[in-house]
Amino acid sequence: MSNLSNEEKDIKNLQTPESNENNHEAEISLSDSAKVISPGRLVFRRFFRSKLSMIGLVTLFIMFAFSFLGPLFTHWGEVEVTGDFKWVTSVLPHQINVTEINPDTGEEEQVIYVFYEVSEPYKVYTKTPPSSTHILGTDQYGYDVLTRLMYGGRVSLMLGFIVIFAEVMIGLVLGAISGYFGGWVDQLIMRVVDIFNCLPGLPILMLAAALIDGWGVPARLRIFYLMGILTFFGWSGIARLVRGQILGIRELEYMLAAEATGLSTRRKIFKHIIPNVMPQIIVQATLGLGGVILSESTLSYLGIGVPFPYAAWGTMIGSTSGAEGRDILQNYPNIWVPAGVLIVLAVLAFNFIGDGLRDAFDPKMRR
């Protein structure tokens, strides 16, 4: 039904410029008056027309502002211990058995002395409920939750972008080589891709992340190793996509023309093939970004992602499974719910944008 109505609209749209033309006499030729819209701008227009992708874009902007500009406005640092605390003295009992002479009876007897080693009072930080100074309260280590959310966002977003960029680079090169040259190179690369595709995702990532522990990587550098791992086990999908696209493009007529003009292989690949594969890659990369963020937060949740003193959204949810897990799960939703909501929002935003891009690049899907 809507098919018909859309066509009607199209016909109307077509008629308007023509009718204008008739009014203004035939001095201006048709080609001057018709507005030429480049394919790029068409894509742009279609993208911005879709509500969901706009929602995604706005969410993403807010999220970037929140995590990169937010820390400028907060009073607390990422690893600054703050919030409510109580003074605690620890008492360690010691017990010694002594044989001594009882002054009353004059006989030897066993006496037990118990003495207590009392420490200097020290601060123990407790989970602060939300208040005006700590909008989302503090967590079990005395870190301000809102501030941690911002720094966690930095990690997730940055890591996502870098990993996807690296994945696209590797996938693009290997996929292009495989698709363009074919033959045994293709066979070799595709078998490797097959192997990587069949690796079970989470167990492999867990095993690899455990490796970083074993190497004793310092906490600050750990995140770079994490990026390496996520890239290493993630590029195969993009390589397969690129290869498939290139196999199709290779047979098209303009490639025959490029061949006939005597262009070099490099020029053919980088000037004529890659730009035509880009739309699919951009869509895939945007959708993949959400996946990378999910993988990172899953590893952090399991305690083998972003290391402890540094903040990550996954780690904050992970606090529901530790020693105090039940307590935090039950009584302190302010510690873990916001982190989860942010993960969902970030992944959702990337999915919306990716979807919007796909529809924008591929007008066939629109009715």
Next chain:
Amino acid sequence: MIKYIIKRLALSILILFGVSIIIYGLVRIKPGLDFIEAKYYTQVQMDATGQVAEMVAEQRELYGLTSPVFLGYLKWLNNILHGQWGDSFIFSVNTGEVELLFDAEGNPILDADGIQLTKDVSSKNVIDIIASKSKISFIIALIATILQFAIAIPLGITSATKQYGIVDYSVTVLAMMGISLPSFFLGALLLRIFSIKLGWFPYSGLSDPNSGLPTLIDNLHHLVLPISVLVILSIGGLMRYTRTNMLEVLNADYIRTARAKGLSEHTVIYKHAFRNTLIPLVTIFAGILPGLFGGAMITETIFSIDGIGKAAYKAVTTGDIPFVMAYNLFLSLLTVIGTLLSDLMYVVVDPRVKLVGRKK
């Protein structure tokens, strides 16, 4: 056809071979304490005589942890080719068989009623463990998959037939949310709301002796939350897939013909369009198979369900090499078989598709 299948099977073996190298390498090159060293760490530290250290060295030899990685892999491969998957370091299960007990002289030990005493036979063989632990995971996944299809396909179709309507937008947004939810967050959320706050469902485990419910009902009661997690997480993808395919079919010429003939919208959609959307749905097989038998690591761990996923999580974190190897290869095998099956199913349901020696 047969030639094609044989070729694909040969390729599958190659793939599994590569997968096994990667996994074995990952498990073995990890520096630091291996399983045995970690297990006896405190004892070695406490023991001054060096006996424990000697025992540990012996055990490591026995568990195959001392050989170089490459030789160790060859040894492992050799065992696999002889059908020996090895014994798990940490798990053991009852095989269901019983062993008759005899005393030192070989006389049967009898209880008060004169019946010979028996002992449950337990097995540490990883295949036995996977077989026994994956039962509950399979039941959970099966129920979740059926629910998922039952909910996702009708919603996907409605969404496509009313494209850009309210139903479509809400279904799309909900589906996307399902895809975007991390399982650990959804699990924690459901536990917080339905188990702790409302008290409708139990907190963890599979059965509660104090519930007073029949066993089956009690088990199902425990499984409601984990199954909900699995369904909510996977429903979105299927829903969107159905929607996309339905849209594609609705654009086809034969649908226009059907409408032009004056058929009712209902007939057009459910008789002409829906059947054709089933073709691409067949390819989903590849994705379902590993999930169906392989368990869900995080969901099972959150809800403390003693399935294959939780076991795998424990094995990976403790470095139980035989189990990790067997489990991961099992998953890869399922993926390979799933892909092959979905390719073959494609040919069965869609006569336009012909197999030509290589994949698209």
